[in-house]
Amino acid sequence: MQIYLELLGYLASVLVAISLMMSSVLKLRLINLVGAIAFFIYGLLIGAYPIAAVNAVIIVVNLYFLYRIFSSKEYFKLLEVSSGSAYLQYFLDFYKAEIEKFIPDYRFAPSEKQLIIFVLRDMVPAGLFIGEPQENGEFRVFLDFVIPSYRDFKIGKYLYEQSRFFRQHGIRKLMSTPHNNVHASYLKRMGFQPETDEAGNAVCSLTIPV
Numbered sequence: 001m002q003i004y005l006e007l008l009g010y011l012a013s014v015l016v017a018i019s020l021m022m023s024s025v026l027k028l029r030l031i032n033l034v035g036a037i038a039f040f041i042y043g044l045l046i047g048a049y050p051i052a053a054v055n056a057v058i059i060v061v062n063l064y065f066l067y068r069i070f071s072s073k074e075y076f077k078l079l080e081v082s083s084g085s086a087y088l089q090y091f092l093d094f095y096k097a098e099i100e101k102f103i104p105d106y107r108f109a110p111s112e113k114q115l116i117i118f119v120l121r122d123m124v125p126a127g128l129f130i131g132e133p134q135e136n137g138e139f140r141v142f143l144d145f146v147i148p149s150y151r152d153f154k155i156g157k158y159l160y161e162q163s164r165f166f167r168q169h170g171i172r173k174l175m176s177t178p179h180n181n182v183h184a185s186y187l188k189r190m191g192f193q194p195e196t197d198e199a200g201n202a203v204c205s206l207t208i209p210v
Helices: 002-019 025-046 049-071 086-094 096-102 154-159 163-168 181-189
Strands: 076-080 115-121 124-133 138-146 173-176 193-196 202-207
Touching (some): 002 025
Parallel strands (some): 138 173
Antiparallel strands (some): 193 202
């Protein structure tokens, strides 16, 4: 029994430590909540009631902030910018290493042919979407990036539900190349379907509803 108690204590410690490494507030709260629950149970089982009491408070605090995250009404807006935007260049330079980590073949060369969109979340430019329209109504996605503190899928969900916006730009189908398993999982969650393009390459597509 003692060994299991020690393992529970170690698990709780690891979870709390991991939560503090999360750049996403949502992930931080969720992992920290699980860690606090583990510490609460651990404290009760070993009779360390001050530990249990402190973690009971932490559990309540985490639940409160998670409730605010999921219940708060947020403002989203698409903002088109030109390829020569100074802020666009600052943004790309600042997040260059982060972008390369997820989309290593992005060229950092926005052009006038491309559609460049910032996704504003409560007026914060939290996402950047860049791609190029094709003559057949398809749209090749080059970059779909969200800054670390806003990676809870809300931006992607909002963006890919804007069928009217895409249709106004003559876009009927979005095409994106999955760069790794994480990216492929994200595209699947956003509603993209795997297929093969004309060159025989594996891609993911999302048909824009009318």
